[in-house]
Amino acid sequence: MIAINMFCRIACLLALSVCAATAAQAQDLRNGGKLLLTNGVSTIEGSGGGGLATWSTIAGNGTQEGIGGSAHGTVIELPDYNWTSYGLSVGFFDRVELSYARQNLDTIDIGAALGLGRGYTLNQDVFGAKLRIAGDAVYGSNLMPQIAVGVQHKRSSDDAVVAAVGGASPHGTDFYISATKLFLSHSVLANATVRFTKANQNGLLGFGSATDNDHKPQFEGSIAYQFSRRFVVGGEYRTKPDNLAIAREDDWFDLFAAYAVTRNVTVTAAYVDLGSIATADNQRGAFLSLQAAF
Amino acid sequence: MISLILALALSAAQEMPDMPDAETEVSEATTLPPEPQRDPVTGEVPVDPYEMSNANAGSKPFAGSGMRDAFHGQDGIRRVVNDMVDLSVEDPRISEVFVSHDLVRLRRTLFEQFCYILNAGCDYSGRDMVSSHKDLGLQIDDLNVLVENLQAAMAKEKISFAAQNRFLSKLAPMKRDVVTR
Helix, strand or coil: CHHHHHHHHHHHHHHHHHHHHHHHCCCCCCCCCCCCCCCCEECCCCCEECCCCECCCCCCCCCCCCEEEEEEEEEEECCCCEEEEEEEEEEECCCEEEEEEEEEEECHHHHHHCCCCCCCEEEEEEEEEEEEEECCCCCCCCCCCEEEEEEEEEEECCHHHHHHHCEEECEEEEEEEEEEEEEHHHCEEEEEEEEEECECHHHCCCEEECCCCCCEEEEEEEEEEECCCCEEEEEEEECCCCCCCCCCCCCEEEEEEEEECCCCEEEEEEEEECCCECCECCCEEEEEEEEEEC | CHHHHHHHHHHHHHHCCHHHHHHHHHHHHHCCCCCCCCCCCCCCCCCCCCCCCHHHHCCCCCCCCHHHHHCCHHHHHHHHHHHHHHHHHCCCCCHHHHCCCCHHHHHHHHHHHHHHHCCCCCCCCCCCHHHHHCCCCCCHHHHHHHHHHHHHHHHHCCCCHHHHHHHHHHHHHHHHHHCCC
């Protein structure tokens, strides 16, 4: 109930701010004015951020004077799974971000072991909205980060699997607050996000369980060093709930390098450790993501 | 055929009233007020008096000589300022900002400001950031272009990226004073 209430409030805030921003935009739009890489990349959930962790940055190259957006595709090769995801996001006046992502987890042989059939693919849609509420990731006070709040509504397409593994629901909504700052004096970008979620493996195994069905705070941290205008290297850590009785769930970790090939194209490569996924331990592998932003 | 000629003549006649307007615009453009008299010594256009202070630079200087050395001293700073101004004046995204701007004074005051902040042995004699930008109507996009041009100038001077960012960290808080819309 509290969650639904909060969702409504955030939705109202988002609607209001889009209206306000649009009304304020009587003069000409000016698109694509962000500094290189300051839009971040697309997360696996479609929101702007690092690869795994959501940041408070607004997707696309538009500043407060314009509208921007991005499209991305991501593949992760793991010992027992193949992940693909793709999505779109739109950023309005560096204030509001709306995003969509489709996640697909090919279970390969694990599918057969779980009785789903070899190559059974778990799918999920993620609808996101983010509102920047204060601060500036690049400019302004060196200590004041850019802060944003957001929601992600996730809908697994695999109701039967979710029920079979003990997930309480195939649908769920995450809420988060995120703070991001580029500390120019050290060329370091840092992000901290607190996410209230009951998602099992990001929601691909549903939300909550019979015994554990509350939103719990989880942490997403990123730290990155800027080697040049185009090249950034960093790491991320993301904690996750562990609701299901049938399989342990681990925190996520990655080491990434992002390169802005042009103002519009960013390539991100990472080593990811996704821990144990549905009884298959040590899911460590390679992450590759391509983003086109305007 | 005749009707076609008539139609052309008519349409030409209809366009006629526009022509004097266009001429008026041209003559207006050519009768802009003449540029104010420049100081024969400094080459600058005189400005209204104001209180000079290093506090006008908008940032405290770095301690020590590390940043001065990273920017290759006053000579390096001068090259960076001149390259940044050259790039910006010719940059179609922001060149408009510099139309009828005293570039001689801009180059001098920017040099002094950079040199002061980088602790390279200068005092800043320009105006503060609010009053020097209040009539420019800058948007954040303009500032980002200026930053890109400054980055290009610093890269050309072969200043390490870490030192570039350290310098930008002194300029970043000035955004609230220079972006006015």
